[in-house]
Amino acid sequence: xxxxxxxxxxxxxxxxxxxxxxxxxxxxxxxxxxxxxxxxxxxxxxxxxxxxxxxxxxxxxxxxxxxxxxxxxxxxxxxxxxxxxxxxxxxxxxxxxxxxxxxxxxxxxxxxxxxxxxxxxxxxxxxxxxxxxxxxxxxxxxxxxxxxxxxxxxxxxxxxxxxxxxxxxxxxxxxxxxxxxxxxxxxxxxxxxxxxxxxxxxxxxxxxx
Amino acid sequence: xxxxxxxxxxxxxxxxxxxxxxxxxxxxxxxxxxxxxxxxxxxxxxxxxxxxxxxxxxxxxxxxxxxxxxxxxxxxxxxxxxxxxxxxxxxxxxxxxxxxxxxxxxxxxxxxxxxxxxxxxxxxxxxxxxxxxxxxxxxxxxxxxxxxxxxxxxxxxxxxxxxxxxxxxxxxxxxxxxxxxxxx
Numbered sequence: 001x002x003x004x005x006x007x008x009x010x011x012x013x014x015x016x017x018x019x020x021x022x023x024x025x026x027x028x029x030x031x032x033x034x035x036x037x038x039x040x041x042x043x044x045x046x047x048x049x050x051x052x053x054x055x056x057x058x059x060x061x062x063x064x065x066x067x068x069x070x071x072x073x074x075x076x077x078x079x080x081x082x083x084x085x086x087x088x089x090x091x092x093x094x095x096x097x098x099x100x101x102x103x104x105x106x107x108x109x110x111x112x113x114x115x116x117x118x119x120x121x122x123x124x125x126x127x128x129x130x131x132x133x134x135x136x137x138x139x140x141x142x143x144x145x146x147x148x149x150x151x152x153x154x155x156x157x158x159x160x161x162x163x164x165x166x167x168x169x170x171x172x173x174x175x176x177x178x179x180x181x182x183x184x185x186x187x188x189x190x191x192x193x194x195x196x197x198x199x200x201x202x203x204x205x206x207x208x209x
Numbered sequence: 210x211x212x213x214x215x216x217x218x219x220x221x222x223x224x225x226x227x228x229x230x231x232x233x234x235x236x237x238x239x240x241x242x243x244x245x246x247x248x249x250x251x252x253x254x255x256x257x258x259x260x261x262x263x264x265x266x267x268x269x270x271x272x273x274x275x276x277x278x279x280x281x282x283x284x285x286x287x288x289x290x291x292x293x294x295x296x297x298x299x300x301x302x303x304x305x306x307x308x309x310x311x312x313x314x315x316x317x318x319x320x321x322x323x324x325x326x327x328x329x330x331x332x333x334x335x336x337x338x339x340x341x342x343x344x345x346x347x348x349x350x351x352x353x354x355x356x357x358x359x360x361x362x363x364x365x366x367x368x369x370x371x372x373x374x375x376x377x378x379x380x381x382x383x384x385x386x387x388x389x390x391x392x393x
Contacts, residue, residue, distance in 0.1 A: 004233040006236070008236060008238070008243075009238075009240070010247075011243065011244065011247035013251075016244075018243055018244070023236070072307070076307055082305075099258075103305070117257040117258065118258055118259070119257070119258040120255065120256055120257040120258060121258075122254065122255060122256065127254045128252075128253075128254060130254075137247040137250050137251050138243060138247040139250075139255070140253070140254075140255025140256075141247070141249070141250050141255070142236070142246075143255075144255070144257075145236055146234065149234030149236055150234050152234065153232055153233075153234040162257040162258070163257065163258060163259045164256075164257055165256065167253070167254060167256075168255050168256055168257065170253070171249070171250070171255055172257075174249060184338070185328055185332065185338050186259060186324075186328065186338065190259060206242065207236065207237075207238045207242045208237050208238060208239060208242070209239055
């Protein structure tokens with residue numbers, strides 16, 4: 001069985017050259033193995049280091065997704081109609097993973113469906129705060145744009161919602177998502193963002209220009 | 210929303226997912242966009258999801274949650290579910306979490322449930338998330354009164370599956386205390 005896929009590009013973190021990559025629908029067992037054997041040791045190591053230096057508490061936020069159990073999530077939801085999964089692969093490694101939920105409703109257009117980004121995570125070697133020089137840049141942009149496109153494809157007019165830590169919040173603002181401020185449902189100031197149909201259309205236009 | 214064909218249970222073990230009948234959006238991006246996107250993204254680490262919470266480390270929060278408080282929380286969760294008349298499976302479906310997690314929350318002392326599950330439980334029981342997370346040990350406990358109240362609840366409620374009149378009263382009092390705590 002083959003997963004649907006298409007070719008995309010990432011940017012080499014050293015040479016800034018475009019490198020061919022592949023975006024798959026579905027997260028395979030190989031992706032899960034990469035997460036467990038390649039990502040987690042780096043994430044947990046970074047978390048351990050951060051915990052050993054409590055004075056630099058902000059480092060904890062860099063590796064807060066070390067506890068995400070992708071394997072459990074994917075195995076739970078891979079046959080669910082309410083979830084879709086995506087993986088970016090490049091240079092024989094899993095570079096990013098994303099789980100989308102299709103059951104959420106919009107705050108901008110109450111009652112309307114949207115794509116909710118339940119989890120979006122980038123390989124640790126691509127994170128500027130974990131390594132001196134990220135191996136590849138652009139994984140987040142490619143996955144986020146895939147979420148917008150999936151919303152269009154699902155008939156949700158490009159609406160996308162998500163919760164972000166302060167560290168990514170500015171980037172989402174630059175994607176012209178509307179902020180609803182810190183969500184009181186979460187104690188650590190997670191900010192809720194939503195992309196309107198108008199902005200989604202403009203986003204896709206910008207991408208293809 | 211387009212209908213998509215669901216795979217049978219026999220596909221669960223397969224290492225891939227393929228949703229027949231659902232078109233995959235295929236991004237047709239210009240090389241210029243890839244370069245611009247990389248230029249912007251190089252200053253950020255992108256992530257998203259409600260589980261990216263900065264909880265205090267498990268050791269910190271558990272240290273401030275004595276074992277008897279953990280027992281009380283499990284009992285509280287069990288009674289709350291009974292009070293709304295849902296089975297574990299029904300509740301799991303209603304709030305879209307794994308049933309195994311709900312079983313562990315109610316039965317395994319000190320089980321650290323994922324933040325998303327706790328947030329959804331707080332929501333379905335209409336309880337303030339911050340206080341709820343404290344009781345669950347997901348965030349550092351700052352209020353000893355909450356802990357004392359849940360201990361009292363654990364001590365005074367019994368293990369019958371059906372709530373007695375006294376248990377309902379006790380449950381109602383604890384819920385009020387938790388809600389009051391959030392508003393003070």
